[in-house]
Amino acid sequence: GAVVSQHPSWVICKSGTSVKIECRSLDFQATTMFWYRQFPKQSLMLMATSNEGSKATYEQGVEKDKFLINHASLTLSTLTVTSAHPEDSSFYICSARDPSSGYGYTFGSGTRLTVV
């Protein structure tokens, strides 16, 4: 089945620094990538939808200048958390639509971000 490779799996950074998370589709072309955030003991909340070659669409309440999304190719989408604060500590996970699979979606393994 389709695989999305997400890196890093975990990262610790200092407040004020930026962190980049990458999601690569390994055996298919992902024209659209979805980015989710999950706080402890909560569900996955959609942050934004990235489309290859165009600007990302952000959900209400998600700061686009803080969470920079780049989808420059059909196999790579990146999420950069800029000027990270402790409240940005969360589990970030990407997902892509793969029509060739039975259920159409594949997920990265997630990135645990801790801001200290």
Add this chain to the structure above:
Amino acid sequence: SQQGEEDPQALSIQEGENATMNCSYKTSINNLQWYRQNSGRGLVHLILIRSNEREKHSGRLRVTLDTSKKSSSLLITASRAADTASYFCATDYSGNTPLVFGKGTRLSVIA
């Protein structure tokens, strides 16, 4: 994005018992999927049920869908300690839209 409700939020059972989790959603869907997530880990896809299906089985899993009530249930039979995890329903509304996740049920199976 809209998010469905799941109940119970947490469920604790003895090994060997059955576990039932319920999910409700708000608008018409193409399909509904169930995922498992172990603590701090990624998602594992369990089962998908299409909007024109009412029941589906996969191993020890049984999923039902009632589109008139906009609800679904996941039954895990003969539970094992390894089934301890969070379970989420996710709805696929249409086209190239993202999955919308329910709030999840935290299942603890005690050996």
